[in-house]
C-alpha cells in the first residue's frame with residue numbers, strides 16, 4: 001500500500017505477540033520447576049528461552065523493516081519517544097525498589113536489630129554496616145570502592161561520552177566515525193562487564209562475600225547484578241544498532257532506534273553512579 | 283491524525299484480517315483487544331467468584347465443613363489475586379481499549395501490536411495461577427498480599443504465583459505505556475487536554491500510577507524469589523533484613539494499586555451521571571485536579587496497612603493524617619457527582635442505577651476507610667472482617683458496580699444492540715440487595731473481633747456469617763444472570779440507534795455510527 005505522509009501507521013495482525021507469550025509460558029513453568037529441583041524445568045526453560053530469542057529477532061526485525069520502508073511518520077516517531085521514555089521510568093522504579101530496600105535496612109532495620117530489645121536474643125551483635133546479620137556467623141570483607149569499581153565508573157562514564165560522539169557523527173552524516181564510536185561504546189561496555197565478572201570472582205574467592213552474606217551480600221549482588229544485566233542488554237542493543245548502521249539504516253534526521261538505545265545506555269550509566277555512591281562508597 | 287491500516291499483502295480498503303481463532307490471536311485492532319480483555323476479565327471473575335463461593339460455604343457454619351484449612355488459605359489467596367489482577371484490572375483495560383481511541387478521535391492505540399501482547403500475556407499468568415492449585419503443595423496460601431515468612435515457606439505454587447505476578451506486571455506496564463502514549467500523542471485536532479472526557483483523564487492518571495508502582499511490585503516479588511531460592515536475606519532478620527521491609531515495599535505498590543482500581547471507575551461514573559442527568563458534569567476541572575491529587579497522595583499513605591506491624595509513632599501519625607487527607611479530593615468528587623444530578627432531568631436506566639448505587643456504597647467504603655486510617659481504631663480492627671467489609675465496599679460496590687455501569691452504558695455502541703432494560707434493572711437491584719446482605723454484616727463481625735483469613739470461628743459469630751454466606755450465594759447467582767443479559771443483548775437485543783442516550787455528548791456517540799465500525803476515525807474528526 002502506498003503511504004501518504006501524515007498517516008499514522010497501524011500494523012497488520014501479527015503473530016509475534018503470541019509467540020512471545022508462548023515463550024514466557026515455557027519460561028515461567030521452566031523456572032518454577034527448576035527452582036524446585038525438578039528435572040523437567042531445565043528443558044522447558046531452554047525451550048522458552050529459545051522461543052523468546054526467536055520472537056525478539058522476528059519482532060524487532062519487523063519494526064526495523066517497517067521503519068526503513070518509511071512507514072513511520074512524525075507522529076509514530078513521537079509515540080516511540082514517549083514509549084521509550086516511560087519504559088525507562090519503569091526501569092528506574094524497579095531499581096528504586098532495591099535501593100529502597102538498601103536504605104531501609106541501613107537506616108531502620110539494622111539499628112533496630114542492635115537495640116536493647118534484641119540484645120537478649122543476640123547479645124554479641126554489633127549493628128554496623130556492612131553486616132551479614134546477627135544470625136550469620138561467616139565473616140566477609142566488603143568490596144572496596146577505589147579498586148575495580150572506580151575503574152568501572154570511569155569506563156561507563158567514558159562510554160556515555162563515546163555514545164554521544166556516535167550520535168553526533170550520525171547527525172553529521174559521518175557514517176565511518178559513527179561506526180567507530182559505536183564500536184568503542186560496545187567495547188567499553190563489554191570491558192565493564194568483564195571487570196564486573198572478575199570482581200564477583202574476587203568477592204567469592206578472596207573476600208568470602210557471597211549472595212548469601214546477609215543484608216550486605218543480598219543488596220550488593222542484587223543491585224550490581226541487575227545493573228550488570230541491564231548493561232548486558234544495553235550492549236546487545238548497541239550491537240544490533242551497530243549492525244543496522246553497517247547495513248545503512250538511519251538517516252541524520254530520523255534515527256529513533258539509535259536514540260532509544262542511547263537513552264537506555266545513559267540510564268544504565270546513571271544507575272551505576274547511584275550504585276557507586278550508595279553501594280560501594282557509603 | 284489520519285491513519286493507515288497495514289493489511290499485510292492484501293489490497294484495497296475492505297477489511298482483510300485473519301478469520302476464526304487467528305483473528306483474535308493476531309489482532310492489532312483496539313476493539314478486538316478490548317473485547318478480549320472484557321471477556322477474559324469476566325472469565326476470571328467467574329473463577330475468582332467460584333473461590334469466593336467456596337470460602338463462604340466453608341464459613342456458613344462454625345467448624346470445618348468442606349475445606350481443609352490449607353485449602354481454605356489457598357482459596358482466599360487466589361480469590362484475592364485473581365479478582366484484583368485477573369478481573370478488575372483487565373476489565374478497566376478493556377474499557378480503555380474500546381473507549382480511549384474512540385473518545386479522543388484516534389484511529390487505534392499508539393502501539394497496536396504491543397497492545398495484543400499486553401492482552402495475550404494475561405492468559406499465561408492465569409494459567410500459572412490456576413494450575414498452581416494442582417501442583418504438589420498446592421497454590422500459594424499466604425494471602426493475596428503474600429507476606430513473608432509465610433510466602434518464603436510455601437512450595438512450587440508460590441513460585442508459580444511469583445512468576446504470574448511478574449507477567450501480569452509486564453502486561454500492565456505495556457498496557458499503561460500504550461494508554462499514556464495514545465492519550466498524549468493521538469488526540470484529534472482540537473481535542474485539548476482539558477476537553478478530554480473524564481474517563482480518558484482518569485485513565486491517563488491511572489496509567490501513570492501503573493508505570494510508577496508495577497515495577498516496584500516486580501522488584502519485591504523478585505526479592506521474595508531470591509530469598510526463597512538463592513539465600514538472600516531481604517526479609518530475614520537473622521541476615522540483617524526485615525520481614526516488615528516486604529510490607530513497606532509491597533504497600534508502596536499496594537495502596538496506589540487500590541486507586542488504580544478505582545480511578546477508572548470514577549471516570550466511568552463521571553460519564554454516566556451527566557448523560558442521564560442531561561447536564562454537563564459539574565466542576566470538570568476540579569474533577570481533573572481531584573483525580574490527580576488522589577493519585578499523588580496515594581503514593582504517600584502506604585503504611586496505613588501496617589499500623590500493627592511496628593513503626594515509630596511519628597510514622598503512624600504521618601500516615602494517618604496523609605490517609606485522611608485523601609478523603610478531601612474524594613469528597614470533591616462525590617460533591618460534583620451530586621451537584622451534576624441536582625436539578626438535572628434524570629432518568630434511571632441501568633447504567634444510572636449502578637452509578638447511583640456506586641455513589642452510595644462507595645461513600646460507605648470511603649468512610650470505613652477513614653475509620654481504618656485512625657491508628658487507635660485500626661489497631662483494633664486490623665486483620666478483622668471490618669477491613670474485609672471496607673475493601674469490598676470500595677472494590678465490589680465501587681469498582682465492580684462502575685464496571686457494570688460502563689458495560690450497560692456502552693454495550694449498545696459495542697454490539698449495536700440494546701440490552702433488555704427490565705432485566706438490567708433486576709440485575710442492579712439483586713446485586714444491590716445481595717451485596718449489602720453479604721458485606722454489611724461483616725462490619726459487625728469485624729468490630730466484634732472476628733479475624734479474617736481463618737476457616738473457623740467462635741460460636742457468637744455464627745448468625746452473621748450465615749447471613750453473609752446466604753447473601754454471597756445470591757450475589758454469585760445474580761452475576762450468572764448478568765452473563766445471560768449480555769449474551770441475550772448480543773444475540774437478540776433490539777437494534778440500537780447511534781445515540782441511544784439522550785444526554786451523551788462524547789465522540790463515540792456523536793461522531794460514530796452504532797455499532798462502532800471496525801476501524802474508526804482513520805481520518806480524525808475535528809473537535810470544536
Ligand code: HEM
Pocket residue numbers: 427540541543544586587588605606608609612647648649650651652654655656660663664665669672673676677680681
Ligand atoms: C478515602 C479512601 C480510603 C481510605 C481512607 C482507605 C483506608 C484504608 C486503610 C487504613 C486500610 C487498612 C486497614 C487495615 O488493614 O487495618 C485499607 C485497606 C484496604 N483498602 Fe482502603 N481506603 C480507601 C479507599 C480504598 C479504595 C478506593 C480501595 C479500592 C478500590 C481500597 C481498597 C482497600 C483494600 C483492598 C484494603 C485491604 C488490603 C488488605 O489488607 O488485604 N480502599 N484502606
Ligand SMILES: [Cu+2]
Pocket residue numbers: 536537540583584586587
Ligand atoms: Cu491503602
